[in-house]
Amino acid sequence: MSTAVTKGQAPYYFVPGPSRHPMMAAVGLFFVVLGAGQWVNGVEWAPYCVLAGFIWWAVVLKQWFSDAISESERGLYGDRIDLSFRWSMAWFIFSEVMFFGSFFGALYWARLHVLPNLGSIDNALLWPDFKAVWPSEMAGMTASPAGTVEPFRTMGPWPIPTINTALLLTSGVTLTIAHHALRENLRGKCIGFMWLTVLLGATFISLQAFEYYEAYHHLNLKLSSGIYGSTFFMLTGFHGMHVFVGMLMLLFITLRLMKGHFTADKHFGFEGAAWYWHFVDVVWLGLYMVVYWT
Structure with missing residues (x-):
């Protein structure tokens, strides 16, 4: 769980709570690698797999970065x-x-x-x-x-x-x-x-x-x-x-x-x-x- 924070004061070292973002980003990269591996072998669905993986990965990064920005703007980063x-x-x-x-x-x-x-x-x-x-x-x-x-x-x-x-x-x-x-x-x-x-x-x-x-x-x-x-x-x-x-x-x-x-x-x-x-x-x-x- 995240560090307790006194209002208006950043913690000595902020520890975020459990996050789904690393696992979800890994899922997107998995489909990118899977599609790329099949693409070089001429599989028809491979380009769509790569595209879907990149889109998934980009959405996850957007959410992840938004959370980090929110934490920063709330003064949690000392x-x-x-x-x-x-x-x-x-x-x-x-x-x-x-x-x-x-x-x-x-x-x-x-x-x-x-x-x-x-x-x-x-x-x-x-x-x-x-x-x-x-x-x-x-x-x-x-x-x-x-x-x-x-x-x-x-x-x-x-x-x-x-x-x-x-x-x-x-x-x-x-x-x-x-x-x-x-x-x-x-x-x-x-x-x-x-x-x-x-x-x-x-x-x-x-x-x-x-x-x-x-x-x-x-x-x-x-x-x-x-x-x-x-x-x-x-x-x-x-x-x-x-x-x-x-x-x-x-x-x-x-x-x-x-x-x-x-x-x-x-x-x-x-x-x-x-x-x-x-x-x-x-x-x-x-x-x-x-x-x-x-």
Whole structure:
């Protein structure tokens, strides 16, 4: 049962009562995984199972977050809970660093170790026509001398990736301005810059979708385009997904600001979303330099 609370005073450490939300969220994820597993095997009902699972999961999260927001607005979250949230968000972002680190590591290993090794004298008898060149823009230039990888062109840094870089860097500035405005209790200014940040994030996603269209239809660059194609789409695709999630976080924070939530002194919900967004910005800078320029 929840901690007893003196009116107007937050508990030392709030302990919520029993909740159905974890179990219900697990049910939704079960149907997502079940449907995804059957989808790759060509089962007709699988896409509908995935969709139903996501809808179920989203409804549960909405209810779960609504309960947490209600508890926060009732003043149940004291300093100990605030510290818990900060540590939780820090460890979550650390896990995201490791997540992207694995993909950057795969790109590094393929380019600086695997490719030179395959093109060495030791493998000359096995693949005499192999050319250890990066990026691999035609069949036979990577570990596919038999021509199983279709010819393609690589994605350069101009214009869309560079424009997207400017958009994300600008969004980091507008978010910082909004944060300082909130700390100074300038709610109107804060909300205005938050909407601008959300708009910049949405524009980034739209331009990346157009970039993918160009890649598939004009460059013949696909996920199956050798190690270059797989690392390109894994890195940029997962980053785009994180931008989308971050944009949703900032959108919901903005809507809460418009409802009068958060104060100049207590607004970790805002800060946590800002941490995540700045992390996404930093990852993009590394991705922009490594994937598009080198």
